[in-house]
Amino acid sequence: MKEVYAVTGALGFLGNAIVDNLLSKGKTVKVMDIGQDRYGVLKDKDVRFFRADVCDAASMEDFFTVEDDQELIVIHAAGIVSISSKFSQLMYDVNVKGTQNIVDMALKHKIKKLVYVSTVHAIPELPKDEMIAEISDFNPNLVEGEYSKTKAIATKIVMDSVQKGLYAMVVHPSGIIGPGDYAGGHMTQLVKDCAEGRLTACVRGGYDFVDVRDVAEGIVLAAEKGKSGNAYILSGEYYPIKKITDTICSVLGKKQIKTILPLWFAKMTAPLAELYYRIKKQKPLFTSYSLYTLQSNSNFNSKKAQQELGYKLKFSLKQSIEDTYMWIKANNLIRRKKKVASKA
Template sequence: MKNRTNEKTAWIVTGASGHLGNVLVRKLLKQKEQVTGLLLPGEKPPVKGMRTVYGNLCEKESLRPLFSSGEKTVVIHCAGCVSISSYDGLKLWNTNVLGTRNLVELAEEYGAAKFIYVSSVHAIPEREGGAQITEIRNFNEDLVVGDYAKTKAVATRYVLREAASGFPACIVQPSGLLGPYDMGAGQMTRMLRLFLKRLLPAAVEGGYDFADVRDVADGILACCERGEAGESYILSGCYYSIKRVSAWDIRPGAKRRRCGIW
């Protein structure tokens, strides 16, 4: 966020050790910004130069050290729980819904200048026949499938409700993330590594929209500067079939491709 005065902006990034979070931290530090990252106890800072706060979204008071009175603060809320298991409903609710509420309440208390909530395209109902989706204004958990999607829809609706009351918040909704610095080796990265190592000789039908995590991070930073309060923005890439992804490496005679820093 560009500053028209000499006032320094304090950046808060939750989920700073996650794939998207640590890419954002790297970009902000490269711009010489002052960054505070939220990590869970026991997690290692992803990069030097970041002020670290250890806490848990479910414990509101553990989040208070993220904030300082009198500072111009921008909050990017990346942290969340991702799961397709039918046994993680309570954990998903506590982290994605109650945790988001805890952070928003503190951001309101300390007068944050901007709050970016990283939601998900899964909070948007799918259209018949796989038709292309677009941004929506009304989020209804009853129209999406799975506890993860439902909790993201509820949390998104809550943030937008606060924005309607004057809270300077907007929403970004990324699709599947691929790219470097996935230190935790998320599901997408693990799948790609298995393909590249030829450990998955078969591919299933279907596919997904993948976006480069660096592009998504740039989109979020642009949203910090130009995003309008109460709006949501899809940050997507291109649709790739699983077969196409697998063909990058498992075609007969194909050379193995290195993942580099992925």
């Protein structure tokens, strides 16, 4: 039987990296997303595109249909990522109801495998001196933040589907960075801000970051070697925010940032920042939830993925930032200051 890989959220940051990884290995790939390919990320790629909505099961019928001599392996990467402190019905619908629809369709069409892209935030935090590893029972009441809660519920849906006969597994990436993020995630925004001369301060704290290409490789390895009912943490390395901004400034040839905002000040201004950016319809660089995350235990253990899947890191922080900067420049995403005409 010929294997066909089906990737949801293929126009997104991670989804597109997964597609690239699969194609580099000569896999047959079909992709699905709710939107149009307005950035041309699938241009000249040998994939079949289906426009469908995870919240509408009927719209995914063709996506889940294969020939009699084909077996479908679904990688469910579609979802809404948010650091907002507020509940979002859309995020809940996409992350929870959408995942339930994916599982239902997978069972209906008797697919070969399902790999669900969860997050490390679906796993309850442990004290800072303890290593966070994979778990099998997920409870939204044990995690912080609205995004984390939706992913915990969705992860439980996938794990429970194994008892219904679905060959399914879960991957938990940490903070994903690297080139190709058209949505303007936080690392991409930091690099842009530095290039535009708007990065003047940072906050205390840090987090575990991993390159999107390493995560994509880990996900494909899970599809190839992962065991049903298992979860795999795909983490990178912990970096203080100051280390990240120093590396960005070094790559861009800028002076290092000297101002480090006290956490109490950042927490005090976070609600106002969220409100301001909501009015401007822009993504805030920090929120109450993201500040909580930067102070939380980010000691994630990826040994299981290393041992069972062959997962390993290939891209350093510096390489990720260099490639992000080159990608930003290549796509003309840096706003240049307008020159003021001199008077004669």
